[in-house]
Structures are given as structure tokens and as C-alpha cells.
Amino acid sequence: MTLPIGSYVVEIRTGRVGKVMGHEGPYVQVRPLGGGREWDVEPDGVREATSAERLSAATAHVNARSRGEVP
Numbered sequence: 001m002t003l004p005i006g007s008y009v010v011e012i013r014t015g016r017v018g019k020v021m022g023h024e025g026p027y028v029q030v031r032p033l034g035g036g037r038e039w040d041v042e043p044d045g046v047r048e049a050t051s052a053e054r055l056s057a058a059t060a061h062v063n064a065r066s067r068g069e070v071p
Helices: 051-066
Strands: 008-011 017-024 027-032 039-041 046-048
Touching: 008 027, 008 051, 017 051
Parallel strands: none
Antiparallel strands: 008 017, 008 046, 017 027, 027 039
């Protein structure tokens, strides 16, 4: 299954939520919500994020930014 660019995913091993930015070779390139460095994941190592997971990750990022932990 090829995940479309722009879809939100969860890396199964770590639980990190991100946005699909592209496909390079056998890997899916994922960027964290709120920006940051992309990482590569094997396609079977991610699944689509639920609405609740997307909201939770976005809220965590906004809270961290308000505390000055991220730019």
C-alpha cells in the first residue's frame, strides 16, 4: 500500500505521528507535525493516524511551543 503524500501516519515502532512527505526508494519519508527533520520508515512500519492521534500530536506540539521548548 502506497500512502499518499500529505497523509498523516503513525510510526508503529515509536508511536511518532507525522506527515508523509514523499517516497524514496523503498522508504516513506515522514516529517513530524509542526515541522522538523524528516525520517525514513519502511512502508510496513507505518499506519494511517486516527483523528484523535493527529489532534493529540498537534496539541502536544502547540503546548511545547508555548513553553518555549520548540521554535
